[in-house]
Amino acid sequence: MRIAVCIKRVPDTETKVRIAADGKSLEPSGVSYDLSPYDEYAVEEALRIKDAAGGTPEVVVLSAGVGDAATQIRKALAMGADRGILLKGDLPFSDASSAASALAGALKELGADLCLTGKQAIDDDGLQVPAYLAQALGWTLVSVVTKLELKDGKALAHRQVEGGHEVVEVPLPAVITCQKGLNTPRFASLPNIMKAKKKPLEEKALASAAPRLTVLGLALPPGRKAGRIVGQGPDAAPLLVKALHEEAKVV
Amino acid sequence: MPKILAFVEQRGGVLKRTAGEVLGAARRLADGGGSGEVVAVLIGHDIAATLGAALGPLGADRVRALQHPSLAPYSGEAYARLLAAEAALAKPDLVLFPASAMGKDLAPRVAAVLGVGLASDCTALEAGAGGSGFAATRPVYAGKAQLKVGFAASPAMASLRPNVFTAPSAQPGRSAVVEAVTSDPGALRDAVQSLVLAASAKVDLTEADIVVTGGRGMKGPEHWGLIEGLAAALGAATGASRAVVDAGWRPHAEQVGQTGKTVSPSLYIACGVSGAIQHLAGMSSSRVIVAINKDPDAPIFKVADYGIVGDAFEVLPRLTEEFKKLKG
Ligand SMILES: Cc1cc2nc3c(=O)[nH]c(=O)nc-3n(C[C@H](O)[C@H](O)[C@H](O)COP(=O)(O)OP(=O)(O)OC[C@H]3O[C@@H](n4cnc5c(N)ncnc54)[C@H](O)[C@@H]3O)c2cc1C
Ligand SMILES: Nc1ncnc2c1ncn2[C@@H]1O[C@H](COP(=O)(O)O)[C@@H](O)[C@H]1O
Numbered sequence: 001m002r003i004a005v006c007i008k009r010v011p012d013t014e015t016k017v018r019i020a021a022d023g024k025s026l027e028p029s030g031v032s033y034d035l036s037p038y039d040e041y042a043v044e045e046a047l048r049i050k051d052a053a054g055g056t057p058e059v060v061v062l063s064a065g066v067g068d069a070a071t072q073i074r075k076a077l078a079m080g081a082d083r084g085i086l087l088k089g090d091l092p093f094s095d096a097s098s099a100a101s102a103l104a105g106a107l108k109e110l111g112a113d114l115c116l117t118g119k120q121a122i123d124d125d126g127l128q129v130p131a132y133l134a135q136a137l138g139w140t141l142v143s144v145v146t147k148l149e150l151k152d153g154k155a156l157a158h159r160q161v162e163g164g165h166e167v168v169e170v171p172l173p174a175v176i177t178c179q180k181g182l183n184t185p186r187f188a189s190l191p192n193i194m195k196a197k198k199k200p201l202e203e204k205a206l207a208s209a210a211p212r213l214t215v216l217g218l219a220l221p222p223g224r225k226a227g228r229i230v231g232q233g234p235d236a237a238p239l240l241v242k243a244l245h246e247e248a249k250v251v
Numbered sequence: 252m253p254k255i256l257a258f259v260e261q262r263g264g265v266l267k268r269t270a271g272e273v274l275g276a277a278r279r280l281a282d283g284g285g286s287g288e289v290v291a292v293l294i295g296h297d298i299a300a301t302l303g304a305a306l307g308p309l310g311a312d313r314v315r316a317l318q319h320p321s322l323a324p325y326s327g328e329a330y331a332r333l334l335a336a337e338a339a340l341a342k343p344d345l346v347l348f349p350a351s352a353m354g355k356d357l358a359p360r361v362a363a364v365l366g367v368g369l370a371s372d373c374t375a376l377e378a379g380a381g382g383s384g385f386a387a388t389r390p391v392y393a394g395k396a397q398l399k400v401g402f403a404a405s406p407a408m409a410s411l412r413p414n415v416f417t418a419p420s421a422q423p424g425r426s427a428v429v430e431a432v433t434s435d436p437g438a439l440r441d442a443v444q445s446l447v448l449a450a451s452a453k454v455d456l457t458e459a460d461i462v463v464t465g466g467r468g469m470k471g472p473e474h475w476g477l478i479e480g481l482a483a484a485l486g487a488a489t490g491a492s493r494a495v496v497d498a499g500w501r502p503h504a505e506q507v508g509q510t511g512k513t514v515s516p517s518l519y520i521a522c523g524v525s526g527a528i529q530h531l532a533g534m535s536s537s538r539v540i541v542a543i544n545k546d547p548d549a550p551i552f553k554v555a556d557y558g559i560v561g562d563a564f565e566v567l568p569r570l571t572e573e574f575k576k577l578k579g
Contacts, residue, residue, distance in 0.1 A: 013509050013529045017395040026392070037510050094391065094398060096359070097368065122509060124391050124398070127371040131359030140440045141327060143356045146503075160504065161352040162455040164448035166325070170441045180510055181503040212368030216386055216399040224535070224554055229547070233561040234569035240541065241573040243557055248539045250461075250518040251485065251577065 001057035003046040004112040006103055006133070007039040007076055009069040010123040017220065024215045025093065035072040038118025040079075040185040041178040045148060046116050047080045048183060058082050060110060064102040064206050065091050077196035078188035084199070085110070087206035094124040095211040100132030102206035107137060112173060114155070119144045119177040130177045140170040146181040253280060253287040253378065256343040256406070258334060259306060260353055261295055262325070266302055268458060269349030271309050271418025273411055276376060277347050278310030278419070280385075283378050287344075288312050291427070292337050294330050296323035299431035307427030310419065314427050317434040324443040325353055329436035331360035338365060343406045345385055350410035351457070358410040369408040370400050372513075374415045374536070385409075393509040393532030413458055414515045415536075449504070456505065459488035461518045462537070464507055466492040466530075468523020468544065468563055472500035477567040478522060484574040490514065490534075492524050508533035522563045526551025543567070 011017075011026065012034040018027040035043075046059045061076040063069040064087040073084035087102050107115060115137075117130045134141035146165065147158035153172050158165045160179055188196070230239045244251045257277040260267040274291060281287030291311035293302055299316035306314045317333050338346055338361070346361065348354040350372040362369035370387035374397070377386050385407040391398045402408075456462060463485065465478040475489075482489045491501040493508055507514055509529040519537035524530060526542070526549055534540070535554050542555035545562050552558045559566055 011392065013393070013532075015392065015395070016528075017392050019396065026396070094400065095368070097363075097366070100363075122393055125372065125389075125393065127355050128359035128362065128369055132363040135360070135363035141360065142441065143327070144352070158447075159356075161446070162458060164446060166446050167444045168441055169444055180506070210403070212362075212366075212403050213370065214401045214403055216401050218391070219397050219399070221390070221394065221397050221536070224540075224556070227540070227552070227554075227556040227558060229552070229558045229560055231559060233559075234565045236559040236561065237566060237569040237573045240557055240559055240570065241577055244518065244539070244541070245577060248518075248556065250539050251574065 001053065002110070002112045003049060003057050003059050004107055004110060004115045005042050005046045005059060005061050005076065005081065006115065006117045007043065007061055007063050007072055008036045008118070008121045009033050009063065009065060009072045010036045010121055013037070013122065019218055019220060024218050026218070033068065033072070035075050036118050036121045036123070038120055038178055038180070041180060041182045042116035042118055043076045043079050043081060044183045044185040045178055047186070049150060060085060060112070062087065062103060062106055064089070064099050070201060073201055074196050075188065077199045077201070078193040079186055080192065082199065084201040086201060086203045088203055089206035089208060092211045093215055094126055095213045096126050096128040096132050097212045098209050100129050100136055101209040103129070104133055104136035105207050106204070114150070114172055115139070115175045117175065117177050119179045130175050134175040137173070137175070140174040142168050142170055142174060143177040144179045145176050146179050148176060148182065253284040253344045253384070254341065255281050255287060255289050256338055256341055256346045257289060257291050257311070258346070258348045258354070258357070259291045259293050260349050260351055261293060261298060261302055264295070264298060264301060266305060267349065267351065269351055269413050270306070272413065272416040273347050273349050274306065274310035275419045276411060276416045280345065280376065280378055290315060290341055290343070292317065292334060294322055294333060296320050299429055303429035303431070304426070307425045308421035308423055311427040314429040316429060316431045318431060319433060319435050321436060321439065322434065324446065326436070326439050326441055326443060327356050327360055328441045329439050330357050331364055332436060333434050334361045335364040338406060346406050346408045348410040350412050354410045358408060362408050365406070367404045367406060367408055368402050369410070371410050372412045373409045374412050376409055376411070390536065394513065394535055395532065412515060414460070414517070454486065454488040456488045456490055456507070456512050456514055459514070459516050461485045461487035462490050462507070462514050462516045463487045463520045463522065464490035464492065464524055465495060465522050466524030467494040469495070474564070475500070477563070481520070481567055481571045481574070484571045484578065492530055521551055522567060524551055525549050526554065
């Protein structure tokens with residue numbers, strides 16, 4: 001069995017966003033990058049499946065984009081993945097079909113029984129690469145999964161919906177997108193970080209595709225107007241209720 | 252004269268509130284482009300008669316109700332296949348979805364089948380820009396920036412963030428032609444086996460008009476009655492910070508923030524929440540923000556419209572009482 005995990009290098013959650021001079025992209029100076037948090041659940045889940053199966057499944061990590069994503073692939077290798085594939089090239093920001101076609105090409109070559117992804121990349125918050133990927137591969141897709149069981153060539157998954165969860169069973173191969181709650185990602189130990197440096201990381205140029213979306217502009221959100229402290233302690237409660245009722249008119 | 256296909260969500264035979272939001276946005280764009288047409292697509296079992304008539308007053312000109320017993324539970328594969336076929340038939344300029352749990356799963360599948368671009372979770376949509384005549388604005392970097400995109404191919408596709416697009420009031424005089432269509436989706440690989448709803452029939456976070464959130468300042472799960480009491484007085488949903496979820500006080504489904512849910516209610520009340528950048532990412536597009544915190548320097552006050560500096564344990568009971576009086 002082979003499990004592919006797609007991971008993305010994204011600005012970390014502490015990033016203070018500044019807009020670059022082109023008015024269309026993030027000013028990259030001073031930004032530090034990390035593995036997208038949901039992708040960590042994907043890596044962890046693959047490792048758990050591997051561990052539960054006595055270590056036989058191979059876990060292959062793929063990332064498409066800038067060459068620096070090798071750092072994030074190494075992080076996944078340090079967690080325990082077996083090898084990495086880096087698809088190097090320029091991907092237009094937020095164009096899911098470009099990223100998915102690069103990943104699909106590599107996955108077809110690789111062959112896998114299962115592909116795990118994050119439910120959402122926290123840079124473009126695009127929510128769609130896995131769907132394009134599943135379509136390109138002809139695989140089934142289950143999104144926003146908080147529990148996963150594999151049995152007899154099938155995946156039984158719990159997917160989060162408003163007010164509860166759905167239980168869905170799909171045949172493998174499948175693309176599963178991982179949500180917080182699925183597991184708790186492990187930390188890489190120092191010896192494993194050292195070992196990861198020697199694990200295979202193959203680099204290839206990605207095959208570029210025609211983008212389906214064009215970026216017209218990137219801007220900071222409109223600032224919120226200054227608020228006010230209505231008072232101190234419980235005696236401020238009536239003042240707050242009055243303000244919300246009469247001024248803001250939300251209650 | 253734009254033609255717009257709008258997916259209208261129902262679950263269990265009940266229309267979702269987003270139906271009005273999506274149809275309202277579709278109507279506005281259709282009229283803005285000069286007497287365009289809005290086609291609403293409903294998918295489910297036995298829904299044409301019960302739900303079809305409600306969609307004309309909300310802005311639809313035509314309703315396509317695709318019905319089959321196997322469509323009663325949601326199936327991403329079936330719904331996507333049928334919607335893509337509807338789009339191929341109607342040849343719309345734009346396809347709209349709600350960015351609800353269902354819409355977020357469905358829209359990218361349809362976009363992938365059609366091989367077109369999709370703008371997810373949009374907060375604004377306008378005509379007249381970009382290749383296909385529409386431009387969508389959506390939050391990126393967890394709301395720290397706004398991206399505006401155009402579409403390289405037709406139809407353009409967008410899902411709309413719930414609570415952001417206001418639904419116009421229903422016009423009882425408007426009616427739509429309702430076409431009930433039997434649509435057998437055929438064999439499905441992803442049939443939903445069961446839907447398990449949380450025991451409490453509380454309002455869901457992302458759909459709620461008012462959200463009351465508790466942070467680590469609430470000290471422990473045994474004090475959640477204070478958060479729930481205030482929420483009950485307001486008919487609100489309850490949320491939690493990540494610190495609270497990680498401590499196991501509340502389930503992850505209630506987490507608000509960059510790695511939790513994004514909410515845009517008309518009123519957000521944060522109690523004992525410091526206002527870390529990752530928390531703000533999930534709630535700063537709320538219309539009115541209230542913070543209750545004992546630390547006057549807590550960063551949450553920087554985004555709050557109204558604040559009370561004080562001990563939540565003293566403020567919350569009093570506040571709940573005052574709201575009850577108001578609603579009384
Ligand atoms: C990758 C990543 C992702 C993250 N994602 C999220 C996310 O999605 N959502 C999220 O919320 N966080 C997220 N975080 C965590 C975030 O950085 C903060 O740690 C977290 O939001 C803090 O939660 P808190 O405000 O409840 O707790 P604290 O920061 O501990 O704040 C508690 C507040 O309560 C106040 N207080 C204490 N006692 C009282 C009292 N009696 N009455 C009134 N006020 C009181 C204090 O003054 C303080 O301001 C993420 C972090 C990382 C690194
Ligand atoms: N360039 C990429 N390389 C590898 N995986 C990606 C890439 N872009 C997106 N993904 C995967 O798809 C998921 C959803 O991304 P998105 O559709 O952009 O929100 C991410 O969590 C990743 O697992």
